[in-house]
Amino acid sequence: MDRVDVLIVGASQAGLYAAERLAQQGLRVCVIDRRPDGVRPARRTLIVTTYLDERLGVVPKRSVLHQVDRMAVVSPNRKAVFDFRRSDWVLERALWIEELTERAREAGAEVVLGSRFLGIEHEDGKVRAVLQRDGSVERLQVDHLVGADGVFSRVARAAGLKRPPCVRIVQAEVRLPRGWDRWEARVWLEPEMCRHFVWLVPEDGRRGVIGVIEDLDRDPMAVVRTYVERLGVEVLGFQGAKVAMYHPSLRPWTRVQGLPVYLVGDAAGQVKVTTVGGTVTGLRGARALVRSIVEGVPYDKAVQDLDRELRIHWVIKRGLARMDGRAYDRLVERVHGRVREVLEQYTRDEMASAFKEILKGDLKFAAWALRHGFRHLPALGRVLWK
Template identity: 35%
Template structure:
């Protein structure tokens, strides 16, 4: 039986970033993923916000042009609210390339990444796998997605509030317009959330997401309806089309994230903004705190270190996002959506929208936890 310091279950961005940071601390790290290739089956739109680009090392050649314009449309698609930043606020990444880069970085740091291996269960420090022999791990990191099996087996909290999304990605003809982020509030095609078109001048990402209960007719059916109805700024697909989709946890960071046997990162930890459903910035930030906590705990055996990974403390900073999420979910008719977008035309509405879309704050804010850990070294 193989023995490792840390077994990371899931080779997404959160799992690979955590593995890289742990391996750099001279820990023996093994990463497994049920997919044959970690850069396949990607679900995220791949939108990186400015603060992520400022704080994390992402290869320039994997990032599309900067996006400064956001247009917010009512169901009628008429007279959108346009918000323009004086800085590049968003860039859409080549996500298969980002995953390959993250894997190479984790392996260069000393972690081993093994695809095509499915997590079955964990008990008393022994992890059962399908496709490989069992592994004895001192610690398990659950990076296995919104419906985490690791969370269940470790007795940690699990996500209970979701959106379900679907997206098409296709190339667009050059010169069709400047980069822009189009958002449509229309409960007929995206009940409880938004339809979107992100056009960075190279590719168009056309998607919808909404409450699972309201989307039982099929999220792809609603995506087709959105396309047929005329997604703003959208040209008909040309060339190969990539489909993405899946559940998006929007209940916020879970309260109980860690125990002496393991902890959760990324979607498994609920590290997705409750309002915007953005998960790339939160997953990287929470992974940094997770790696510091795991390394400190394995070095000292002190369970007080694990208490620094406190979901309850992280949740305290985004009550406003949860309130706005409930308000957005409550927009259930086209008339209500028209009125909601109308409120954003005023000075206060535009200021609120700009704060959400262009703000400097990060979710979750893990700086205090990292500072506390640094002080205890």
């Protein structure tokens, strides 16, 4: 093979989903990944909203470990429990990537493992991707180049695009505390200990993960150890990696010598900064990419809805980052009535719709939020009603 319509670098969630949909449209698609053939992706427990099947039409099968019916949010002195309208999926990432690989291959995409993207070369008016496979260097002529190669995207670097900021996530795989409700996930908001938050997601009736997000200058392991001790649980293993964070200044597309280059998933910072969830948003980015390549819609237009959603999370996160434990207590206390109803009705992937309803339906809450850290609320309003 020396020419393809679309080369996708990164055979993970965003890249494989894009490949499947592009191949379904009859394009010649090749997805490469540096991970050697026969080596499984790292195990990782993901909690994902039903946006996945309800709005994207993707129904995970073998990779489903469990489903969770509610989320408890715990601040230093308060607790609120939200019942989901429909249960969240708990997925195992290695199996999920295997599932997506099969789907992409069945649709006609070529998935090549053990192939590393090195850069872009232009010669005689032709632009080629330079790849390394089995110790030798290959050149591939491409009409569209897609970077789905994660937070440290080499495609972004080769195309001169800015890479997203990132945080570190560690999840300890644990035996569930005795008597733990297996249908409930829990989030602890304790800003004096952890700038972001801590969670426990059950994988079944016996196991689960305790997860922590921290900025790069802090050690998430210290927080994990504290929670493991507090809950008195046995640790069975660890999962961890750096994950991208959305930033409004990111521009995930360009042209290099006439070659259109796009970024999707973590490479594009398509991650909700409130929860550091990048599965659904990465798939939404992949959908926008497909629309752009197949229908010729500019990528910035195709990602507009996703960008609005990600921007809402970014504004909310900036407000939350200002809050101390007492403010979190007040926030949790205020989640009742219409606010609770709305938060139970919409998923975490529909915060743009949810916040519109909350701001319209509960002016007292809006006024409180404005006083307590959400100085960006007017900006939020501008994004929502733009």
